[in-house]
Each structure stands twice: as structure tokens, then as C-alpha cells.
Amino acid sequence: MAKLAHAQWSSKMGFVLAAAGSAVGLGNIWRFSYLTGESGGAAFVMVYLACVALVGLPILVAEWMIGRRGQKNPINTMSELAHRHGRSRGWAMVGISGVLASFLILSFYSVIGGWSLNYTLGSVIGSFTGQDAEASGEAFNGLLASPKALLIWHSLFMALVVVIVARGVTKGLEAAARVLMPALVVLLIVLVGYGALSGFFGEALSFMFTPDWSALNGGVMLAAMGQAFFTLSLGMGIMMAYGSYLGEDVNLLSTARTVIILDTAIALLAGLAIFPIVFANGLDASEGPGLIFVTLPIAFGNMTGGSLLGLAFFLLLTFAALTSAISLLEPVVETLEERTALGRLGATLVSAVAVWLVGVAALLSFNVWDSVLIFGLNIFDFLDTFTGKILLPLTGLGAIIFYSICLDKEEARKELAMDVYDYSLWNLLAKYVAPLGVIIVFLAGFL
Ligand code: PFF
Ligand code: NA
Numbered sequence: 001m002a003k004l005a006h007a008q009w010s011s012k013m014g015f016v017l018a019a020a021g022s023a024v025g026l027g028n029i030w031r032f033s034y035l036t037g038e039s040g041g042a043a044f045v046m047v048y049l050a051c052v053a054l055v056g057l058p059i060l061v062a063e064w065m066i067g068r069r070g071q072k073n074p075i076n077t078m079s080e081l082a083h084r085h086g087r088s089r090g091w092a093m094v095g096i097s098g099v100l101a102s103f104l105i106l107s108f109y110s111v112i113g114g115w116s117l118n119y120t121l122g123s124v125i126g127s128f129t130g131q132d133a134e135a136s137g138e139a140f141n142g143l144l145a146s147p148k149a150l151l152i153w154h155s156l157f158m159a160l161v162v163v164i165v166a167r168g169v170t171k172g173l174e175a176a177a178r179v180l181m182p183a184l185v186v187l188l189i190v191l192v193g194y195g196a197l198s199g200f201f202g203e204a205l206s207f208m209f210t211p212d213w214s215a216l217n218g219g220v221m222l223a224a225m226g227q228a229f230f231t232l233s234l235g236m237g238i239m240m241a242y243g244s245y246l247g248e249d250v251n252l253l254s255t256a257r258t259v260i261i262l263d264t265a266i267a268l269l270a271g272l273a274i275f276p277i278v279f280a281n282g283l284d285a286s287e288g289p290g291l292i293f294v295t296l297p298i299a300f301g302n303m304t305g306g307s308l309l310g311l312a313f314f315l316l317l318t319f320a321a322l323t324s325a326i327s328l329l330e331p332v333v334e335t336l337e338e339r340t341a342l343g344r345l346g347a348t349l350v351s352a353v354a355v356w357l358v359g360v361a362a363l364l365s366f367n368v369w370d371s372v373l374i375f376g377l378n379i380f381d382f383l384d385t386f387t388g389k390i391l392l393p394l395t396g397l398g399a400i401i402f403y404s405i406c407l408d409k410e411e412a413r414k415e416l417a418m419d420v421y422d423y424s425l426w427n428l429l430a431k432y433v434a435p436l437g438v439i440i441v442f443l444a445g446f447l
Helices: 012-025 026-038 042-070 074-086 088-125 133-145 145-166 170-197 199-208 218-231 238-245 252-280 292-303 306-339 345-363 381-408 409-415 420-446
Strands: none
Touching: 012 170, 012 238, 012 252, 026 042, 026 088, 026 218, 026 306, 042 074, 042 170, 042 199, 042 218, 042 238, 042 252, 042 381, 042 409, 042 420, 074 088, 074 199, 074 306, 074 381, 088 133, 088 145, 088 238, 088 292, 088 306, 088 409, 133 145, 133 292, 145 170, 145 306, 145 345, 170 199, 170 252, 170 292, 170 306, 199 252, 218 252, 218 306, 218 381, 218 420, 238 306, 238 345, 252 292, 252 306, 306 345, 345 381, 381 420, 409 420
């Protein structure tokens, strides 16, 4: 294998933390629960879990392997590896669409990160105390209706991201994740416990795990697959970029398994925390992107020590969102830095301003621009749908196909430390199941 061109992660632990820091974020708690609610529950969850295992795992490993060999940013990595294997440099398109996806996702991700910041403050000043479903819904709608408030929180979130990236303290943040991620898990478990006492835990369990297959259609399947990509940070070149820092001693398969189990567990816990509150308060599970923000404050407002728990929860959620957001900004900054005369700081600022601007358009779509439609969707929904349902699956498909046709089989087998038998199973998954799965779901979603 090529000699490593740039620095490696100081340890395996450092790599796991960075990858988990990128994976665990708003996607697990905010996006997973709102999509589950909107898509009718268990059937969505089942397809999501199948996609994580059958599509997410092989693509995660493939992105890391490609990154580890390419040793460059995703665009140059794809272009050069393709060239080295006698293929067209047009494969760089996979890298380009990944960078585009990161850019677009960060723009609306930051808006939601802003909501999380706003709710952190809300816990501090005790605004949830005694709140019922109606008051909680009104508070959230009040936030949505105020372009000024949304703008302030979105700007604050982006500013935090920029400061972290520009000061290069990303590593410190990842180290903090070592303590804060388990804390988030503990808090979620407390909330699941609260839900279990609500008397509606059974409803929540069957909503999430007893599929009503009649709720399943191509659109739901595509949403579930898109969520698998989104939550694992796949199809954006981000894991590829991380792979380029990966030492040869890291076992890809077991690392991927660790990251995936953690990410999936957090999403399922979030669902088990949220849906009992939804049913106990007669709320609408298909409420949309506001779901966690109208449900959780009810719990925090009515349980002992709720203000403190609420504060801890939204702080940790914001923190998880920040570690994911910096990983979203990185590919955009890197691309600008390498292709323009801008230095690191300039590239960071220019990317951030551009992302921030698109974010402003997204947040206006909740109020003054709510009638501006792109393909029948408001700007926020369009960004979320276009990235999740189109860009990510196609980029991920490109990565896995590239892996299958370009990387040397015997080398890959050794790299994965598999015997011939296991490798043939793996190959079946990576070469046929994953790409065909993506293609079939993709087509089903559009036909
Ligand atoms: N995986 C993150 C989440 O679940 O919140 C979001 C994300 C981060 C998506 C980084 C993509 C990415 F490259
Ligand atoms: Na995630």
C-alpha cells in the first residue's frame, strides 16, 4: 500500500471518536424521530435497519478503504485512484457530488442546530416548567414564525462551527466526545425510563417495532435508505476523507461495526424516549421536523429535576450537532483551500458565509418564504429531500461501485483480515447486495 502522505490519527481510539463524532448528531435524534413519525413507524424503522446493515456497513468500509488508499481529499482521491486503475478521471464526480451534499446539508443542519441552542437557553430560563402539549406547540411555532430569532440562532451555531474549525480545536472536541457521548446515552436512557412510566410505552414500542407493511411504499423506503446514509455520514466523502488519515493497524470492519452499533442505538433510544410522550399527550407523530422540540419540553417541564435534565440534554444535543457540523464543513473548506488561492482561514470563512446564506433561505421558508416552492417543496424540505433522497444514495452508490471495480480483490481481502470464505460473503454484500439495494430502492422511490 502507498506510504501514508499525511498525518495519521494518534490512535485507533482517536479515529473511532472522530468517526462517531461525525455520525452521532441531529440525524439520530431529530431526523430519525421525525421521519419515523412521518412515515408511519415500524415499517420505516425496519427498512432503515436493513439499509444500515446491508448498505451502510459495506459503503462505510468502502469509503474508508478508498480514502486510505487515495490519501487526498475526496475529489482528488477518486480522480487519482481511478486514473491509477485505468479508469476515467470522471469518477471525481463522486467526490464532487459528495462535497455539494456536505455544503447543502450543513446549511439546514445549522438551522436545526440553532433550534437546539435556543432550547438550551429555554431550559436555563425555565421556559418549559409546567408546559403542556398545547403550550409547547405554541412555543415552537412562535420560534418558527420569527425570522429574527431563527436567524440569530442559526448564525450563532455557524459562528461556533467556524471558531472551532478555524482555531483547529477539532481534536479537542473529539476528545470531549469520549465523555459527552456516553453522557448523552445515559440521558436518553433516563428519558426512555420516563417514557416507560408514562403508561404509553407499549404504544411506542409497537409503533416503532410492529410493522404495518401497508404503510410501506417506494417513498418510505427511499426515505429510510436516505436516513441510513445521513445518519452514518455516508455519501458525502466525509468518511473517505477520514479514511485518508487512517493508520494501517486499524481494523476497518470492527471499527465500522462499533460506529454503526453506537449510532443505531442512539437513534432507537431517541425514538423510545419521544414516542411515549407523543402518545401520552395525544400529539401527532407526523408533526414533522418540529417533533422533538414539541415533545421533549413537555417531559422536561413536568418531571422532577426537569430543568436541569433539559439543560443537559439540549447542551449535549448541541454538542453532538457541532461535532457533526464541523465534519460537514471540512470537505468544503478543504476543496476551496486546494483549488483557490485562499488560505485555511479564508477558505473557512468563505465556505461558512456561503453555507450560512443558504441556511438563511432555509429558515425563511418556515415563515416569510413559505410559499416559495421548488418542485412543490419549500426550501427547507427541498434541501433535506434533495440531499437525503438523491445526492447521498447516488454518491454512496458511486463509492461502492468504484470499490468493486477498482480495488484489488486479494489486497482488499488481506486489508479486511478475512479468510477466503468470509471474504466471498463480504464480496457478495459489497458487490451485489449493496449496489442493487440502492438502485432498487432508488427506482422504487421515484416510480
Ligand atoms: N451523521 C450526522 C447525523 O446523524 O447527525 C449528520 C452528518 C454529519 C451527515 C456529517 C453527513 C456528514 F457528512
Ligand atoms: Na447519525
